[in-house]
Amino acid sequence: MSAGSSAAAREGRNPEAAAAVEALSSYRWGFTSAIEQELAPRGLTEETVRYISARKGEPEWMLEWRLKAFRIWQTMAEPQWAKLSIPPIDYQDAHYYAAPRVKPSLKSLDELDPEIRRTYEKLGIPLEEQKVLAGVEGARRVAVDAVFDSVSVATTFREELRKAGVIFLSISEAIREHPELVRRHLGSVVPVRDNFFACLNSAVFSDGTFVLVPKGVRCPMELSTYFRINAENTGQFERTLIIAEEGAYVSYLEGCTAPMRDENQLHAAVVELIAEADAEIKYSTVQNWYPGNSEGKGGIYNFVTKRALCRGARSKVSWTQVETGSAITWKYPSCILQGEESVGEFYSVAVTNNFQQADTGTKMIHLGARTRSRIISKGISAGRSNNSYRGLVRMGPSATGARNFTQCDSLLIGDRCGAHTIPYIEVKNPSAQVEHEATTSRISEDQKFYAMSRGLPEEDAIALIVNGFCREVLQTLPMEFAVEAQKLLGISLEGSVG
Amino acid sequence: MLEIASLHVTVDGREILRGLTLSVLPGEVHAIMGPNGAGKSTLAHVLAGREGYDVTEGTARLDGADLLAMSPDARAAAGLFLGLQYPVEIPGVSNLLFLRTALNAQRRARGEPEISGADFMARVRAEARALGLDLEMLKRGVNVGFSGGEKKRNEAFQLAMLQPRLAILDESDSGLDIDALKVVAAAINRFMSPDRAVLLITHYQRLLDHVRPTHVHVLVDGRIVESGGPELALRLEQEGYERHAA
Numbered sequence: 001m002s003a004g005s006s007a008a009a010r011e012g013r014n015p016e017a018a019a020a021v022e023a024l025s026s027y028r029w030g031f032t033s034a035i036e037q038e039l040a041p042r043g044l045t046e047e048t049v050r051y052i053s054a055r056k057g058e059p060e061w062m063l064e065w066r067l068k069a070f071r072i073w074q075t076m077a078e079p080q081w082a083k084l085s086i087p088p089i090d091y092q093d094a095h096y097y098a099a100p101r102v103k104p105s106l107k108s109l110d111e112l113d114p115e116i117r118r119t120y121e122k123l124g125i126p127l128e129e130q131k132v133l134a135g136v137e138g139a140r141r142v143a144v145d146a147v148f149d150s151v152s153v154a155t156t157f158r159e160e161l162r163k164a165g166v167i168f169l170s171i172s173e174a175i176r177e178h179p180e181l182v183r184r185h186l187g188s189v190v191p192v193r194d195n196f197f198a199c200l201n202s203a204v205f206s207d208g209t210f211v212l213v214p215k216g217v218r219c220p221m222e223l224s225t226y227f228r229i230n231a232e233n234t235g236q237f238e239r240t241l242i243i244a245e246e247g248a249y250v251s252y253l254e255g256c257t258a259p260m261r262d263e264n265q266l267h268a269a270v271v272e273l274i275a276e277a278d279a280e281i282k283y284s285t286v287q288n289w290y291p292g293n294s295e296g297k298g299g300i301y302n303f304v305t306k307r308a309l310c311r312g313a314r315s316k317v318s319w320t321q322v323e324t325g326s327a328i329t330w331k332y333p334s335c336i337l338q339g340e341e342s343v344g345e346f347y348s349v350a351v352t353n354n355f356q357q358a359d360t361g362t363k364m365i366h367l368g369a370r371t372r373s374r375i376i377s378k379g380i381s382a383g384r385s386n387n388s389y390r391g392l393v394r395m396g397p398s399a400t401g402a403r404n405f406t407q408c409d410s411l412l413i414g415d416r417c418g419a420h421t422i423p424y425i426e427v428k429n430p431s432a433q434v435e436h437e438a439t440t441s442r443i444s445e446d447q448k449f450y451a452m453s454r455g456l457p458e459e460d461a462i463a464l465i466v467n468g469f470c471r472e473v474l475q476t477l478p479m480e481f482a483v484e485a486q487k488l489l490g491i492s493l494e495g496s497v498g
Numbered sequence: 499m500l501e502i503a504s505l506h507v508t509v510d511g512r513e514i515l516r517g518l519t520l521s522v523l524p525g526e527v528h529a530i531m532g533p534n535g536a537g538k539s540t541l542a543h544v545l546a547g548r549e550g551y552d553v554t555e556g557t558a559r560l561d562g563a564d565l566l567a568m569s570p571d572a573r574a575a576a577g578l579f580l581g582l583q584y585p586v587e588i589p590g591v592s593n594l595l596f597l598r599t600a601l602n603a604q605r606r607a608r609g610e611p612e613i614s615g616a617d618f619m620a621r622v623r624a625e626a627r628a629l630g631l632d633l634e635m636l637k638r639g640v641n642v643g644f645s646g647g648e649k650k651r652n653e654a655f656q657l658a659m660l661q662p663r664l665a666i667l668d669e670s671d672s673g674l675d676i677d678a679l680k681v682v683a684a685a686i687n688r689f690m691s692p693d694r695a696v697l698l699i700t701h702y703q704r705l706l707d708h709v710r711p712t713h714v715h716v717l718v719d720g721r722i723v724e725s726g727g728p729e730l731a732l733r734l735e736q737e738g739y740e741r742h743a744a
Binding site: 444445446447449450451452453454455456457458460461464465467468469470471472 | 575579587588589590603607640660
């Protein structure tokens, strides 16, 4: 923890320092809201799927879609290829639906359960967004679609968005109000049988977000959803579908924290993005689910399928993610670059500490001519954690003149953690160019001492150096998100040195 | 202000400082001179609290407080500053962010309010101008892409901004051309006041032409073997350290 005057003195100070570090590193947002809940019966059968669909008042085609997914899922097995050690998951020992007992649609935010409001406060939702939630006039315009466990309980700014022609609804509402749109696009980017977890999600997805930005419209505000897993032993299966029509632009922010739980919780979200010609979608995530305690007990299992289809010419999708939470992260936000000259970007910071495991990266599938992709990945490993970047760049036969640039940097803190870079490159067009750079470094004693000698406490010194390491990625985040992310990096690494 | 008594320090089991005693009072400028390997940089680092230096015997106190029991950041907050011989690069962290974060951390540790952005920038502009440092350069990563001379000027800039009570400057003159040397020397002279002190660690006399020491010490084999006034530095410049060789 401190400077080396003598070895004996260092030994003597250690227990105290260790205790202080332990106190600091306990998850700050591990609290439970006492909100009445309605749970689906434990277990997963066709009856569960029917129960969920009925609870949500879904049309017949949606139920059929779910049932088909469920039957396919029963024939599938969990993927084994990731560099993760995943304890066996008993899919029958969980509830697949939890809805807070509040009125399904609120006329105003005042009707929001005060307990939920307090939860948002404890989460440290940025002031500006709290104002939005509180309905303060003149607040910066960020529309928040709050997903509390499984049902959207508050949607703001819907009217103003509607004037602009933007549809911003919970996916359940969208199924009711725009069934034709949902039916046309749902599963078109991530097919039902894509993978085990996406298939499970298709069968039992609880709620999520639907966005459609019509032709030529620049969405007048950033759209934001806060996810939060609250019910004990409830799998969370979010489903998000965002469509940007020709020439449209939308920036979407997704932020997550979860309360402390002893039992591992499964999360398997699916996000599908569709960008038509000249459209742009910017999707930013700050993920801070409970990572488990310092002995590796508890924590969220996060198996996410996120994929974008750049369907139109010159369309663009940017994924930015700051991943600090979850016990296990399995996540590869990807872009299918179909339209000519379409652009895919992936900016990622993944932090693992204690016993966390992350296997994350991206896939850039170049189909169209002169498509471009850019991958910047920053992995930070501390404690006994394992952090892998896994990325695929595929240049298809018709991807003439396509280009990719990949940079993967790993930073190690301590000597018991691991960092791995696993690039897959497939080039089937001779005119395509692929560049890959990778570095691995440690926070040097020199850097740490330099910062401390100027007055920064050790944890602050490390947070500052790590923030510098991640700067290229953090600067792609919207401003208030970047500030949150910087704080989160510091918090995630508390107790990583000593 | 600084009281070092019979300090013994080993690095990797090898004894580098072997009973060093030194007393520095407010208003004094002490130059520590000596041949390579005498323990000059070890003294600087052990006072600032760098890991890897084991104190086996002796004490070091700053205004009566036990320096050796404090972490480096606590020593900084107590008023100690170390100007490094080889300043470190921190990519992605701008010099200004680094300095402001450090300054506020020190102020917090002392129970003082944080400095306002406007006050901070006003001081930055004044000190940067005095040191011939470009403001744009200070917005770049800490020491990233800086020449050797620019790094040393940046250390002097940090000294001016952080306003410690005791500055330990390790080879602040090495790698500087004569113009840069004058700029750095001027910064040290501006820093000095009756309630502050400087410990200049240097191999050569030339910095002492511009920063006049009140005391000069010769450090050989981990001990101070001779002390005197400014004239001692001049004599060393002519004779070298042969006379002190063991």
